[in-house]
Amino acid sequence: MTTQQNLTRIQLSINDEQRTVDVEPRWLLSDVLRHELGLTGTHVGCEQGVCGACTVLVNGQPQRSCLMFAVSAQGSEIRTIEAATPVEGLSPLQAAFEKHHALQCGFCTPAMVLTAEALLKMNPNPTEQEVRVALSGNICRCTGYQFIVDAVLEAAEAYRRVSSTTQREGQ
Amino acid sequence: MKPVAFDYYRPENLADAVQVLQSSPQAKILAGGQSLIPMMNFRLMRPETLLDITGLTELDYVERTDRGLRIGALTRHQNLHMSKLVHEHFPVLAEAAGEIGHWAIRNRGTLGGSLTHADPASELPAAMVALHADIEIASSDGTRTVPAEEFFLGFLTTDLGPNELVTGIEVPVSDTSQFGFSEFARRPGDFALAGAFVELHGTDRGAVTWFGVSGGPERRETRFPQNRQEREAVFIDLTQTFDPLDEPEYKRRLAVTVAEDAYQNAAGRLD
Numbered sequence: 417m418t419t420q421q422n423l424t425r426i427q428l429s430i431n432d433e434q435r436t437v438d439v440e441p442r443w444l445l446s447d448v449l450r451h452e453l454g455l456t457g458t459h460v461g462c463e464q465g466v467c468g469a470c471t472v473l474v475n476g477q478p479q480r481s482c483l484m485f486a487v488s489a490q491g492s493e494i495r496t497i498e499a500a501t502p503v504e505g506l507s508p509l510q511a512a513f514e515k516h517h518a519l520q521c522g523f524c525t526p527a528m529v530l531t532a533e534a535l536l537k538m539n540p541n542p543t544e545q546e547v548r549v550a551l552s553g554n555i556c557r558c559t560g561y562q563f564i565v566d567a568v569l570e571a572a573e574a575y576r577r578v579s580s581t582t583q584r585e586g587q
Numbered sequence: 588m589k590p591v592a593f594d595y596y597r598p599e600n601l602a603d604a605v606q607v608l609q610s611s612p613q614a615k616i617l618a619g620g621q622s623l624i625p626m627m628n629f630r631l632m633r634p635e636t637l638l639d640i641t642g643l644t645e646l647d648y649v650e651r652t653d654r655g656l657r658i659g660a661l662t663r664h665q666n667l668h669m670s671k672l673v674h675e676h677f678p679v680l681a682e683a684a685g686e687i688g689h690w691a692i693r694n695r696g697t698l699g700g701s702l703t704h705a706d707p708a709s710e711l712p713a714a715m716v717a718l719h720a721d722i723e724i725a726s727s728d729g730t731r732t733v734p735a736e737e738f739f740l741g742f743l744t745t746d747l748g749p750n751e752l753v754t755g756i757e758v759p760v761s762d763t764s765q766f767g768f769s770e771f772a773r774r775p776g777d778f779a780l781a782g783a784f785v786e787l788h789g790t791d792r793g794a795v796t797w798f799g800v801s802g803g804p805e806r807r808e809t810r811f812p813q814n815r816q817e818r819e820a821v822f823i824d825l826t827q828t829f830d831p832l833d834e835p836e837y838k839r840r841l842a843v844t845v846a847e848d849a850y851q852n853a854a855g856r857l858d
Contacts, residue, residue, distance in 0.1 A: 424595070440592070441592075441593065441594075441595035441637065442589065442590045442591065442592050442593060443589075444589070444590075444624075444628075447589075463588070463625075463628045464625040464629065465621060465624075465625050465688075465692060468691065471691050474694075474695075477665070477691075477694040478690055478691040478694060479691050479694050479695045480621075480691050480692065480695070482624075482628070483620055483624045483625065483692075483695065484620060484624070484695065485617075485620070485624070485639070487595060487597070487639070488597075488617070488620070488639055488641045490597075531690070531691070549690075549775060550690055552690075552774070552775050552776050553688070553689025553690055553691050553692065553776055
């Protein structure tokens with residue numbers, strides 16, 4: 417049995433940048449992001465889809481990067497935590513996480529922020545229950561979730577302001 | 588851990604995919620990969636050849652037919668959950684799809700993958716049996732259709748041949764039946780410990796289809812007495828007709844509870 421396989425060339429849009437990577441088909445997207453592209457903000461916890469730490473946005477939707485071969489992601493748009501901070505400073509979500517102490521060790525945080533971002537984009541007016549359900553696939557062993565939920569609900573206000581502005585501009 | 592090396596094929600269309608299956612019948616099909624990849628990460632599965640059908644966008648659809656709805660094998664669980672057509676015609680299917688794993692899992696997992704994997708605790712195989720769906724299958728010999736009830740043969744086992752691929756399903760719309768759904772899991776997103784679909788034909792006849800209680804979907808035609816105690820007695824008798832894989836007493840008790848919830852759910856849709 418060979419351990420080295422032929423490399424396959426794939427193209428991905430990562431954080432709005434076109435990247436070309438040569439991958440072995442058996443390489444997980446999480447490993448390619450971390451080892452080949454140096455995007456170590458994507459954390460790897462359980463490698464079986466349970467902990468949610470490796471969640472990234474694939475074509476805008478949260479997906480587990482440990483349950484996807486990078487080669488299958490050919491042509492996809494990937495968004496990782498490295499793209500979450502605007503040039504002018506923390507995003508409303510990040511600022512709310514800071515304000516509410518929504519992280520302690522920080523291991524789950526990148527995936528929490530990305531999942532919350534996708535939720536608020538889809539639904540800028542979530543109930544507490546909807547926030548909890550959306551984040552239920554992301555395990556945090558420090559905070560007990562309450563402060564994370566508080567932060568997401570507060571950040572939702574900022575998303576509502578943005579979406580109402582966009583709507584007015586669209587009219 | 589990491590998966591072992593494998594040969595990788597990514598066909599662009601169904602014709603190419605069945606061709607690969609014909610020449611490499613040992614190939615494992617990768618659709619959403621939400622069950623297959625964890626097993627490969629653990630090296631519980633070491634397929635020599637992987638046929639990645641992610642690119643077969645022709646299998647990603649929900650469409651109205653004369654009989655009912657046709658749904659493509661590559662339809663993601665989240666899209667099944669959100670689909671207007673599915674909501675309109677089969678609210679229980681939309682509801683059940685929303686209970687599969689977590690949001691991130693539903694965004695990747697597919698209908699065809701779930702049916703082919705045939706995990707006894709999964710919602711969709713039982714939904715197909717309960718809703719009288721036909722499973723559409725393709726191979727290099729052509730296509731064939733199997734009623735869902737004949738497709739699931741037991742624990743992780745289906746009627747699918749090594750050179751075959753599930754391409755979609757068709758669910759007939761019924762004017763006379765109402766359906767209800769219920770499941771019990773310890774936490775949202777966990778595998779259900781037991782679940783049930785109830786079909787009510789009129790007010791007192793129909794069927795219960797359970798999942799998570801044995802090796803595969805268990806459909807039983809039955810009558811539904813109006814009196815709750817009598818109805819429970821009927822459910823208790825029915826649960827004696829299948830063999831739970833573990834904790835039989837507990838599973839049978841749960842099976843009665845979810846059947847009653849699903850019944851109430853279906854009865855609520857009668858008016």
